[in-house]
Amino acid sequence: MQDMNLTGLFIDLMSRLGLNYEFLATGYEAQVWRDGFITTLYLVAITIPVSLVFGLIFAACLTSGRLWLSAPVRGFVELTRNTPTLVQLMFSFLVLNTVVSNMVGGAQNNPLSPFFWVVAVVGLHVAALHAEAIRGGIEAVPSSMIEAARGMGFSQFEILRYVQIPLAFRSSLPAIVNGLISLVKSTTVGNAIAVSEITYASIMVWTQRDNVVEMMIVLLAFFSLINFVVARIGQWVERRLAIPGYGL
Amino acid sequence: MMTASPATDAAIVKLEDVHLSFGQTQVLKGIDLTINKGDAVSIIGPSGSGKSTILRCINALVTPQSGKITVAGTRVDQLTKESERIQLRKRVGIVFQQYNLFPHLTVLDNIVLAPTRILGADKTATVKLARELLEKVRLSEKADAYPGQLSGGQQQRVAIARALAMKPELVLFDEVTSALDPETVGEVLWVIRDLIRDGMTSILVTHEMRFAEEISDTVVFTENGRIVDHGSPQQIFHSTENPRIRQFVGGLSGGGRGAVRDGEGI
Ligand SMILES: Nc1ncnc2c1ncn2[C@@H]1O[C@H](COP(=O)(O)OP(=O)(O)O)[C@@H](O)[C@H]1O
Ligand SMILES: [Mg+2]
Numbered sequence: 001m002q003d004m005n006l007t008g009l010f011i012d013l014m015s016r017l018g019l020n021y022e023f024l025a026t027g028y029e030a031q032v033w034r035d036g037f038i039t040t041l042y043l044v045a046i047t048i049p050v051s052l053v054f055g056l057i058f059a060a061c062l063t064s065g066r067l068w069l070s071a072p073v074r075g076f077v078e079l080t081r082n083t084p085t086l087v088q089l090m091f092s093f094l095v096l097n098t099v100v101s102n103m104v105g106g107a108q109n110n111p112l113s114p115f116f117w118v119v120a121v122v123g124l125h126v127a128a129l130h131a132e133a134i135r136g137g138i139e140a141v142p143s144s145m146i147e148a149a150r151g152m153g154f155s156q157f158e159i160l161r162y163v164q165i166p167l168a169f170r171s172s173l174p175a176i177v178n179g180l181i182s183l184v185k186s187t188t189v190g191n192a193i194a195v196s197e198i199t200y201a202s203i204m205v206w207t208q209r210d211n212v213v214e215m216m217i218v219l220l221a222f223f224s225l226i227n228f229v230v231a232r233i234g235q236w237v238e239r240r241l242a243i244p245g246y247g248l
Numbered sequence: 249m250m251t252a253s254p255a256t257d258a259a260i261v262k263l264e265d266v267h268l269s270f271g272q273t274q275v276l277k278g279i280d281l282t283i284n285k286g287d288a289v290s291i292i293g294p295s296g297s298g299k300s301t302i303l304r305c306i307n308a309l310v311t312p313q314s315g316k317i318t319v320a321g322t323r324v325d326q327l328t329k330e331s332e333r334i335q336l337r338k339r340v341g342i343v344f345q346q347y348n349l350f351p352h353l354t355v356l357d358n359i360v361l362a363p364t365r366i367l368g369a370d371k372t373a374t375v376k377l378a379r380e381l382l383e384k385v386r387l388s389e390k391a392d393a394y395p396g397q398l399s400g401g402q403q404q405r406v407a408i409a410r411a412l413a414m415k416p417e418l419v420l421f422d423e424v425t426s427a428l429d430p431e432t433v434g435e436v437l438w439v440i441r442d443l444i445r446d447g448m449t450s451i452l453v454t455h456e457m458r459f460a461e462e463i464s465d466t467v468v469f470t471e472n473g474r475i476v477d478h479g480s481p482q483q484i485f486h487s488t489e490n491p492r493i494r495q496f497v498g499g500l501s502g503g504g505r506g507a508v509r510d511g512e513g514i
Contacts, residue, residue: 142346142348144344144346144348145346145348145350147309147344147348148342148344148346148348148407149348149350150309150337151307151309151337151341151342151344152337152338152341152342152362152366152410152411152414153334153335153337153338153362153366153367153414154334154362154366155330155331155334156330158365158366162350162361162365163350166352167351167352170352241352243351243352243394243396244393244394244396244397245393245394245395245396245397245398246351246352246394246395246396
């Protein structure tokens with residue numbers, strides 16, 4: 001009840017300012033809208049680690065010196081960097097997803113949801129951007145340092161794990177944070193395949209209520225807030241990993 | 249111990265007729281070298297004569313085209329798999345001109361990383377060993393510093409401690425003082441001198457002629473991919489007939505540089 005009163009108060013206040021948030025008093029539209037926030041936050045929270053893990057794997061493949069690892073990844077990175085994410089998502093959902101459905105004997109058996117495809121497409125797209133940044137950092141590790149590690153008995157993988165990636169991650173951190181900020185924005189492509197993240201939900205509300213400006217204000221504030229937090233976390237990590245006496 | 253060591257069963261390193269090329273460039277043209285356990289051997293010679301390549305062969309960092317290499321009972325030339333070469337490298341320490349400490353790790357972690365992660369040694373015991381080694385190289389108070397906060401000489405002493413933490417059977421030093429400021433050369437030579445006195449088998453590529461003369465059991469002179477001469481420091485530095493060696497040795501130590509940089513009494 002307390003909640004209803006607060007909502008009512010808010011709607012009243014806003015309407016005095018000429019802003020129409022009446023849908024908040026309804027059950028269904030308000031619910032869809034609230035779920036939209038949750039869905040977007042889930043998308044962001046799952047896609048960020050996916051992009052980081054695959055970014056590392058892609059960078060490791062690109063710098064492995066083994067053609068059978070580097071060539072396919074190089075091809076994928078170029079493809080995903082140079083084509084629109086929206087087109088990649090459409091292709092994945094309309095073509096790849098259909099292929100999967102046919103393979104498992106019908107769409108009803110296909111475990112892959114539209115949500116999955118947004119995570120996969122956006123995550124791998126941003127992973128390609130991370131990979132390029134991390135690759136640059138890996139290649140910047142001096143060959144004499146690598147030889148010293150080899151001389152102590154490090155394997156190629158151990159050099160990557162203990163020397164190259166820790167250094168490359170630090171030097172590519174600003175680029176990675178930029179990638180994550182664009183990742184947050186890119187999750188909105190989900191609305192093209194009916195993933196009811198926050199833009200999808202907002203569009204649904206404003207087509208019913210004709211309150212585009214009101215919904216936009218919240219949308220812009222919401223994404224600004226997420227990316228403000230992402231940038232802040234990035235700065236914090238950067239400070240934590242800073243190496244005393246080492247000019248990066 | 250001022251005589252050339254004869255080849256005996258005590259040999260820990262043995263190179264026989266080792267030939268190595270990089271592409272068209274012949275770098276080693278038949279190297280024969282025997283080093284006994286506990287010996288200190290200095291390799292001197294002009295730049296580009298193959299000194300570093302000899303060390304890299306001993307540590308299986310490069311593989312020669314022909315010849316036999318035996319290190320601590322292992323036929324290095326017959327190792328075919330990288331994993332086998334890695335096993336050998338764990339037993340043979342190598343320290344380079346560019347200290348190459350890991351910049352993102354503290355001094356202590358630089359020393360502890362390889363024994364714990366690569367050898368699988370116990371962490372507590374390794375930390376204890378690392379602190380003892382830091383004491384030995386007189387850097388106990390720098391355990392928590394990062395490499396970027398140390399001078400070149402201090403970094404090189406950490407690099408030596410890092411190599412020793414692997415408990416190697418022999419240590420290779422490749423011009424470890426060449427990149428240092430003159431005032432810090434002495435502190436590094438002091439550490440190496442101590443190590444040799446403790447009986448560590450050591451092979452040093454060096455331009456510090458007075459140091460080589462002082463600590464070596466055998467001095468080897470290389471030129472153009474061959475060992476031109478070897479013998480006791482007395483033989484190589486004072487009684488050689490070879491005009492090239494006389495010129496080389498005289499040219500370096502006569503310039504006063506070697507004398508000043510030797511860091512006697514440090
Ligand atoms: N990886 C390599 N590829 C091609 N040539 C090399 C390589 N390493 C060394 N060399 C060449 O081999 C020769 C001997 O090098 P090196 O053993 O480093 O000599 P030194 O240590 O006596 O100065 C030099 O001419 C050098 O240019
Ligand atoms: Mg050299």
